[in-house]
Amino acid sequence: MNELEQLDKEYVLHTYARNYVHFKKGINATLFDKDDKDYIDFTSGIGVTSVGHGNKQVAQRIFEQASNLIHTSNIYAIEPQALLAKRVKELSGYDVRTFFANSGAEANEGAIKIARAYGETKFENKRYKIITLENSFHGRTITTVKATGQSAFQQSKFAPYPDGFSFNAIDDVYNAIDDETVAVMIELVQGEGGILPFPKDKIQELAKFLKENDILLIVDEVQTGVYRTGEFVASNLYEIEPDIITLAKGLGGGVPIGAILTTHKDIFTYGDHGSTFGGNYLVTATGLEVLDILEELKDSGKLDETIIYFIKKLDELYEQNRDIFLAHVGLGLMRGLRVKDADTLANLIKTAFDCGVMVLKSGNNTLRFLPALTISKSEIDEGFIRLQKAVEKIK
Ligand SMILES: *Cc1c(COP(=O)(O)O)cnc(C)c1O
Numbered sequence: 001m002n003e004l005e006q007l008d009k010e011y012v013l014h015t016y017a018r019n020y021v022h023f024k025k026g027i028n029a030t031l032f033d034k035d036d037k038d039y040i041d042f043t044s045g046i047g048v049t050s051v052g053h054g055n056k057q058v059a060q061r062i063f064e065q066a067s068n069l070i071h072t073s074n075i076y077a078i079e080p081q082a083l084l085a086k087r088v089k090e091l092s093g094y095d096v097r098t099f100f101a102n103s104g105a106e107a108n109e110g111a112i113k114i115a116r117a118y119g120e121t122k123f124e125n126k127r128y129k130i131i132t133l134e135n136s137f138h139g140r141t142i143t144t145v146k147a148t149g150q151s152a153f154q155q156s157k158f159a160p161y162p163d164g165f166s167f168n169a170i171d172d173v174y175n176a177i178d179d180e181t182v183a184v185m186i187e188l189v190q191g192e193g194g195i196l197p198f199p200k201d202k203i204q205e206l207a208k209f210l211k212e213n214d215i216l217l218i219v220d221e222v223q224t225g226v227y228r229t230g231e232f233v234a235s236n237l238y239e240i241e242p243d244i245i246t247l248a249k250g251l252g253g254g255v256p257i258g259a260i261l262t263t264h265k266d267i268f269t270y271g272d273h274g275s276t277f278g279g280n281y282l283v284t285a286t287g288l289e290v291l292d293i294l295e296e297l298k299d300s301g302k303l304d305e306t307i308i309y310f311i312k313k314l315d316e317l318y319e320q321n322r323d324i325f326l327a328h329v330g331l332g333l334m335r336g337l338r339v340k341d342a343d344t345l346a347n348l349i350k351t352a353f354d355c356g357v358m359v360l361k362s363g364n365n366t367l368r369f370l371p372a373l374t375i376s377k378s379e380i381d382e383g384f385i386r387l388q389k390a391v392e393k394i395k
Contacts (some may be wrong), residue, residue, distance in 0.1 A: 026053020194363025
């Protein structure tokens with residue numbers, strides 16, 4: 001047992017089955033442990049460090065902001081918060097206002113509150129039910145666990161859960177809707193459930209049906225948002241107009257931030273919702289810097305080049321190892337390889353780590369890739385060389 005493992009096990013609650021590597025620093029998509037061994041990071045902290053590790057431009061902005069003001073509370077107006085809200089509106093192309101939270105789950109909680117407020121004020125009989133999709137993931141609070149469409153997450157020891165949630169296959173949502181249904185909440189590419197992108201026509205059909213029936217569409221873009229799929233939000237790619245979009249992971253480049261964007265701009269009145277930390281100077285100034293970097297990456301064509309290159313390399317790995325990989329799936333830089341069985345997947349992730357490349361699990365049979373959007377060609381090359389080595393080792 002190394003020193004860090006001892007410390008962690010003694011003092012931190014045991015909620016994560018951890019790998020006890022001791023990382024010391026990172027440069028873009030490369031991490032270094034305390035013995036200076038390097039790892040190509042295809043995980044970006046589960047889609048969080050969108051502009052890479054140790055980003056100097058972001059670090060400088062954090063330093064400057066922290067040296068002046070970190071936090072004043074939401075009792076007072078906060079300039080970078082207002083500017084970031086303006087920015088996400090412009091980048092999304094939707095006519096929205098934004099509330100800033102601190103995480104994905106918390107953003108989804110806010111989205112659920114908006115839906116319930118809508119259900120209260122808009123209809124004679126209150127509508128409060130929210131339908132989600134099977135295999136979805138919406139967070140770890142009591143309510144978002146209940147919204148998550150995987151029974152395994154809804155452990156009885158945490159019961160009782162709030163009423164008004166059910167999950168269904170996308171084709172069965174239509175039948176599940178009743179006169180108390182206020183919203184349907186979906187991911188466009190299910191991230192934790194196994195990298196499952198929905199077909200565009202299916203999503204458009206659902207979106208159209210919901211609009212016609214005055215039922216809100218909430219799109220959880222906590223993982224797909226902030227250019228992960230190649231567009232600012234995946235909703236742009238699917239050409240739909242959600243009532244509510246939630247963002248989190250990639251928005252702060254690693255500082256904790258969540259956002260709820262809604263076209264129902266006046267749904268909340270003063271006092272309806274709030275957060276002590278949400279949208280403070282530190283995180284929103286950082287978010288502005290992250291978006292500066294990512295917007296430039298997108299507009300220069302570099303992001304699209306990286307996506308094409310990453311897909312090409314991943315296709316090569318897939319084609320060379322059809323005996324263990326069943327399919328290559330994903331959108332943008334949110335990608336997966338279906339692995340023939342769960343044991344092979346677990347073995348591969350571990351062996352890959354030993355070979356110096358970090359990859360993730362998703363669902364029960366998918367090898368997941370969420371690299372930094374700024375990942376370089378040489379990091380991609382090196383990562384796939386190491387991954388091929390790992391594959392050969394486990395065969
Ligand atoms: C990660 C994730 C969440 C939860 O975000 P936290 O910041 O961990 O609360 C919610 N929804 C989706 C789609 C996610 O990928």
